[in-house]
């Protein structure tokens with residue numbers, strides 16, 4: 242049985258999609274298991290740049306099967322937009338994209354409430370406004386509507402009527418917004434059902450049977466470790482478990498099926514939205530990283546906050562996910578810096594901490610070590626040996642500090658700018 246999980250180790254946007262695309266070549270099935278269209282997974286092929294919000298990035302490999310499993314919150318309009326975008330480019334998904342009957346739907350009222358709550362709040366989270374929080378809240382409240390409900394129209398009507406009774410009170414009375422008519426949502430949902438009917442399956446069973454048939458599975462995490470609803474920098478987090486537990490509950494796979502957990506790690510750190518960020522650089526380095534690294538949200542276009550590599554944050558990801566290796570991305574962005582800082586410890590009130598606190602991260606001070614930078618452009622390197630010695634030193638430093646092997650290094654957006662280390 243072979244199953245690999247790929248997880249972001251920072252606050253998202255670590256370059257996961259590119260790595261998933263890389264690992265997809267040796268997988269039979271690629272699974273998105275949590276989050277929703279808040280994610281923006283960018284893959285650059287020879288021909289084109291694709292941004293996927295829901296469909297696993299592995300769909301571009303025409304011999305692969307892709308699954309959106311039960312842990313995902315699914316925006317019907319977004320899914321259809323992605324299917325249509327792929328069809329235009331001759332990428333057919335029929336017969337190789339499956340959607341869990343237990344995945345919850347993101348409906349127009351979830352998006353309206355997400356935006357309204359942000360607008361009304363004096364302490365904003367900075368959500369993507371894609372309806373993620375309200376949809377997961379409905380799941381927990383047991384008032385959500387699932388993909389499988391689409392197959393029973395009478396039941397669907399009943400669920401929708403019930404949900405809208407409450408949602409419209411919120412929309413109208415709390416936020417002064419227009420109520421949403423059940424007929425409008427129902428019409429959209431029935432149209433959606435007609436297009437995806439053949440894709441709806443019990444993905445837990447499908448994945449389990451696939452494992453038994455020795456098919457290899459790649460689990461595609463969205464967002465990053467520090468945005469986890471339980472282990473992240475609450476309340477500045479997303480509403481799902483982005484850590485390894487989410488891969489299990491979000492698929493129903495047995496825990497020991499996962500043989501490798503690869504932490505996708507950017508060579509510096511970024512964060513989009515509000516919340517603590519100990520190594521953020523508010524000066525010219527932060528600006529340089531943003532511009533050179535193209536650090537603008539692929540879902541919202543928002544500028545990302547940028548800063549130095551943080552070993553404590555990474556160590557936290559190592560512990561919470563049981564990382565077996567890391568894939569280091571965007572190393573090329575650091576070229577040209579005379580000195581590169583790396584946070585190696587945290588201090589609070591002058592005392593060293595031996596863990597990464599997620600609730601008072603705003604009060605800690607990072608302790609830095611400074612490494613020599615390199616001036617060479619490394620974006621055309623396609624082997625470890627081609628790297629300048631100081632870039633190699635940077636990789637070694639991170640690997641030694643975390644006591645983790647670096648399995649892959651990426652030095653540019655294209656598929657070919659990637660090389661294996663192990």
Ligand code: IMP
Nearest residue numbers: 253279280367368369373478479513514
């Ligand atoms: P939500 O997931 O839209 O509710 O947003 C909650 C927080 O997670 C906000 O700070 C978002 O900017 C952040 N977030 C959500 N998805 C992503 C992502 O894919 N990459 C980076 N940050 C994200």
